Amino acid sequence: MDLNSYLLFVVMPILCFSLILTFIRFMRGPTTADRVIALDLIITTGVGIIALFSIIYNHPAFLDVAMILALIAFLGTIAFSYYLIQEQKKRKK
Amino acid sequence: MTSLIIAILATSGSIFALIASIGIVKMPDFYTRLSVTIKAATLGMGTILISSAIFFNDFAVTSKNIAIIFFLILTAPIAGHIISRVAYFTGIPLWERTVIDEMKGKYEGGIENLQSSESEEQEKAKEKAGKTNTPKR
Numbered sequence: 001m002d003l004n005s006y007l008l009f010v011v012m013p014i015l016c017f018s019l020i021l022t023f024i025r026f027m028r029g030p031t032t033a034d035r036v037i038a039l040d041l042i043i044t045t046g047v048g049i050i051a052l053f054s055i056i057y058n059h060p061a062f063l064d065v066a067m068i069l070a071l072i073a074f075l076g077t078i079a080f081s082y083y084l085i086q087e088q089k090k091r092k093k
Numbered sequence: 094m095t096s097l098i099i100a101i102l103a104t105s106g107s108i109f110a111l112i113a114s115i116g117i118v119k120m121p122d123f124y125t126r127l128s129v130t131i132k133a134a135t136l137g138m139g140t141i142l143i144s145s146a147i148f149f150n151d152f153a154v155t156s157k158n159i160a161i162i163f164f165l166i167l168t169a170p171i172a173g174h175i176i177s178r179v180a181y182f183t184g185i186p187l188w189e190r191t192v193i194d195e196m197k198g199k200y201e202g203g204i205e206n207l208q209s210s211e212s213e214e215q216e217k218a219k220e221k222a223g224k225t226n227t228p229k230r
Contacts, residue, residue: 003096007103014107018114025117025126033180034123037130040172041117044134045110047161048141052103055145060154063145067161074168081179088183 007056015052019045036080043073095147102144109137122188123180131173135165 019042026038047066054062116129139162146158187194 003099006100011100011103011107014104014111018107018111021111021114021118031123031180031185033176033183033185034126036176037123037127037173038117041113041130041134044138044165044169045114047165048106048110048138051138051141051145051158051161055099055103055148060149060151060157063154063157063161066142067157067164070161070164070168074164074172077172077176081175084179084183 004056007052012049012052012056015045015049019049032080032084036077040073040077043069043076047073099144099148102140102147106137106140106144109133109140113137122191123185124177124187127173127177127180131169135169138162138165 022038022041022045026035026042029035029038047069050062050066050069054060054066110133113130113133116133117126120126120129142158142162146155149155181196
């Protein structure tokens, strides 16, 4: 078994299974904050999947997308927390 | 030999991601879910990106990978801290079997009162209090 088929048939299914499990929490999550951290974990796992794809298809250009995603995840979490705290302040008034 | 190292690193990274996702489904509380998410995902993605750096064996790709790892390690704890702070102030309940809540009762006035240094009004109030308390000569 060479490296490409090992990565494609063993490592990639593990990552996809973890993505599905995280998506269950994203759908179920009782509060908005649960959904925010589930989305953060989904994007972080997506960075790993992109890095694996760049190994399998021998294309280092995919890593640019991974870098942008890693930054967008942080921005998304910060924006959602700002939105939550503004909503809380409005409710208090 | 190189492919063996790549396979081991990628497998360990994917197992870390699997552990994080199992934790986020099974943990009983928002705060425990958060703690399991940030650490495991950061470490797992770090090993996968290192394996990609070893595979390409190129300076540009390696520096790109190091930049991604740096961004992840820099931003994940900050995001976790901010979302947990917001979650505490919006009143997301702790697990009923939580042993200790150290923030309880300290910040009753809301999130405006949680600052690293004292606000200007508090400083002014303190100065006034100090002036009135000091005995006149």
